[in-house]
Amino acid sequence: MRHPKDVLFAGEKPFPVLPAVDHYAGSEKLMKKALQLQKELGPIFDITCDCEDGAHAGAEREHAEMAASVINSEDNLFNRVGARVHDVTHHHWQQDMEILVGRAGDRLPFITLPKPCCAEDVQIQTEALRAIEQKFGVDRRIPVHVLIETHGALREVWDIAALPGVESLDFGLMDFVSGHHGAIPGSAMKSPGQFEHPLVARAKCEITAAALANGVIPSHNVTTELKDLDYIRNDALRARTEFGYLRMWSIHPNQIQPIVEAMRPDFSEVQAASEILIAAQDTDWGPTQHAGKLHDRASYRYYWELLDRAHITGMTVPEQAKARFFA
Numbered sequence: 001m002r003h004p005k006d007v008l009f010a011g012e013k014p015f016p017v018l019p020a021v022d023h024y025a026g027s028e029k030l031m032k033k034a035l036q037l038q039k040e041l042g043p044i045f046d047i048t049c050d051c052e053d054g055a056h057a058g059a060e061r062e063h064a065e066m067a068a069s070v071i072n073s074e075d076n077l078f079n080r081v082g083a084r085v086h087d088v089t090h091h092h093w094q095q096d097m098e099i100l101v102g103r104a105g106d107r108l109p110f111i112t113l114p115k116p117c118c119a120e121d122v123q124i125q126t127e128a129l130r131a132i133e134q135k136f137g138v139d140r141r142i143p144v145h146v147l148i149e150t151h152g153a154l155r156e157v158w159d160i161a162a163l164p165g166v167e168s169l170d171f172g173l174m175d176f177v178s179g180h181h182g183a184i185p186g187s188a189m190k191s192p193g194q195f196e197h198p199l200v201a202r203a204k205c206e207i208t209a210a211a212l213a214n215g216v217i218p219s220h221n222v223t224t225e226l227k228d229l230d231y232i233r234n235d236a237l238r239a240r241t242e243f244g245y246l247r248m249w250s251i252h253p254n255q256i257q258p259i260v261e262a263m264r265p266d267f268s269e270v271q272a273a274s275e276i277l278i279a280a281q282d283t284d285w286g287p288t289q290h291a292g293k294l295h296d297r298a299s300y301r302y303y304w305e306l307l308d309r310a311h312i313t314g315m316t317v318p319e320q321a322k323a324r325f326f327a
Contacts (some may be wrong), residue, residue, distance in 0.1 A: 001281050001282075001284075001323070002281070002284065002285065003156055003325065004277060004280075004281070004285075004300065004304040004316050005170045005304075006048060007213075007285045007297075008285070008297055008301045008304055009079070009301070012215075013072070013215045014215075014286045015215050015305060016143075016167050016215070016216070016217050017169070017246070017305075017308050017309065017312055018046065018048050018119050018168065018217050018246075018247055018270065018312070019043060019044055019045050019080065019154065019261075019312055019313070020044065020045070020246070020247055020259060020260050020263035020309075020312075020313050021045035021046065021247070021248060021249075021250050021255075021260055022045070022046045022048055022063040022086075022114065022145075022168075022219055022247060022248070022249050022250070023046065023047050023048065023071075023249075023250045023251075023253075023255075024048050024050050024158060024222075024250070024251050025047060025048070025049060025050065025054075025255055026050040026053060026054025028066050028166070030074065031047065031067070031070045031081075032070065033252070033253065034047045035047065035070070035075040035076060035254055036075070036316075037256070037323065038077070038078065039077060041077065041256070041257075042078075042117045042201070043077075043078035043080050043299075043312075044111075044256075044260050044312070044313055044314040045080075045250070045260065045272070046080045046081070046082060046109065047081045047082070047114060048079065048081075049067035049070055049071065049081060049082070049083045049084070049085055050083075050084050051063055051083055051085050051086065051096050051100070052085065052086050052090075052114050053068055053085050053244060055086075055092075059144060060086070060092040060095065060138065060209060060302070061092075061095070062082075063097060064085075064095065064099040065099055065103070066196050067083050068099055068100050068102075068103035069089065071083070071100070071103075071104040071105075071107050071108065071273065072103065072104050072107060075116070075202070076107065077118060077264075079107050079109060080109050080247070081107070081109070081165070082108060082109050082110040082111060082112060082145070082295055083096075083100050083108065083112070084111075084112035084113075084114060085097055085100070085111060085113065085125075086114070087112075087113070087114045087115035087116070087121075088113075088116060088121045088125055089115075089158050092126060093125065094120060094132075094312050097111065097125075097129055098132055100229055101129070101132045101133055101136055101138060101142070102132070102135075102136045105136055105138035105142065106138060107134060107258065108142050108144065109142075109143070109324060110141055110143045110144065110145050110167060110168070111129060111143075111144060111145070112144075112145040112146070112147065112170065112319055113125050113126075113144060113145070113146050114147045114149070114154075114172070114174075114201050115147060115149060115150060115175070116146060116150065116152070116153045117151075117152035117153060118144050118146070118152045118153065118155075118156050118161045119156045119159035122144070122146055122160050122163055122166070123163060123313050125144075126163065126165050126166075127142050127205070128165075129142060129165075130165075130205050131146065136156055138242060140227070141165055142165075143165060143166075143167035143168075144163075144165045144166050144167060145166075145167060145168040145170055145219070146159070146160055146166055146168070146169055146170065147170045147171075147172045148169055148170065148171055148172065148176075148178060148203075149172025149173075149174075149175035149176045149179070150176070150234065151179060152321060154203055154207070157169065157206055157207055157210040158213075158214070159313045160210070161211050161213070161214035161216050162214050165215075166215040166216055167216060167217060167218070168211075168216060168218075168219050169207050169210065169211040169218055169297050170203060170219040170249065170308045171203065171207050171218075171219070171220060171221045172221060173189060173200070173221035173222070174189055174221070176200070176203060177189050177200070179243055180199065182183055183199075185197075185201065186195075186201055187325070188200050189224065190223070190224050190225075190233070190281070191225075191231070191235050191238070194221070194235075195239075195242065195243075199269065201243075203244060204220075204239075204243045208243055208244040208245060212244065217244045217246050217248070218243075218244065218246060218249050219245065219246075219247040219248065219249065220236070220239040220243070220245035220247065220248040220249065220250075221249060222248075222249040222250065222251050222255075223235040223236070223248075223253075223255065226251075226252045226254055226255065227254060229254065230258075230310060232254070232255050232258040232259065233258035233259070233262045234262075236248050236258065236259040236261075236262035236263060237262040239262075240262055240263050241258070243313035246263065247263070247266075248263065260313055260314065264309075264310060264313045264314075264315050265306045265309055265310045265312060265313075265315070269303075269306055269314070270307060270310045270317065270318075271318065272290070272291075272303070272313060273304070273306050273307040273308060273310075273321075274317065274318040274320070274321035275290060276288070276295055276299070276300070276301055276303050277300065277304060277307060277321065277324075277325070278320060278321060278324065280300050281324065285297060285300065291301075307321065308325075308326065311325075
């Protein structure tokens with residue numbers, strides 16, 4: 001029997017399936033703590049070693065070397081530990097890449113590029129990454145995640161999303177608001193303002209639209225709340241249901257589980273997706289009926305991506321579907 005990945009997306013760019021949370025850690029202590037949590041919960045969240053804001057001035061090399069050692073460590077069970085490098089205007093960004101790719105290139109799931117002002121900035125860093133991969137004999141192309149946090153990046157977000165190798169567009173709310181020189185109030189850095197201020201909502205919608213149209217994951221900014229789990233869950237739920245974000249940053253371990261829960265598909269849809277896809281596979285992906293409704297490859301694509309997302313967010317997938325599609 002043919003797998004949905006082999007049938008439903010023939011000739012198309014496959015849409016990335018990423019964990020629902022991108023957890024940032026700036027110090028060795030926090031990186032190791034995140035790895036321990038990943039051991040316990042499984043690969044339902046990614047870890048990003050922050051070599052930009054996490055590195056002290058003058059200690060950039062040592063910080064990147066430490067991050068590479070964390071990525072290479074035995075505690076990294078799932079190879080879902082990426083890194084953020086310095087921006088294109090900083091004189092250490094190439095050194096960051098050289099160290100990370102040279103020491104951990106085979107295990108890097110992605111590299112995040114901050115603060116581009118245009119598509120050309122992303123292209124410059126991506127082309128450098130490709131050259132560094134070749135230099136160190138890394139025989140795959142490491143995906144690129146791009147932070148959209150400047151006026152210029154937002155203006156060219158469709159061009160950025162279309163660049164080869166881009167896997168995720170991440171909204172940087174704090175820098176975006178700061179870049180408006182007080183025109184957007186500080187209240188828009190947290191809820192409810194971050195979802196209601198027109199300039200911020202416009203930016204979020206534009207990023208999502210550009211990402212999804214180009215087969216790229218839109219990733220939502222952090223929530224500043226660290227302790228109130230319902231508040232955190234509601235922020236993630238609004239990002240998911242109102243703005244179409246499929247992934248969200250976290251900056252504290254408390255935030256991971258409520259974000260994952262909010263980003264998960266509805267369980268009743270997971271059950272229906274399993275039944276629809278099993279029936280479709282039994283008929284070699286021809287049209288079928290389910291609960292009196294007709295289904296074909298268009299709806300199969302929807303339900304396959306939903307089921308795949310349920311699986312990667314740690315939801316319980318019905319046993320027959322699990323055996324057929326995720327064994």
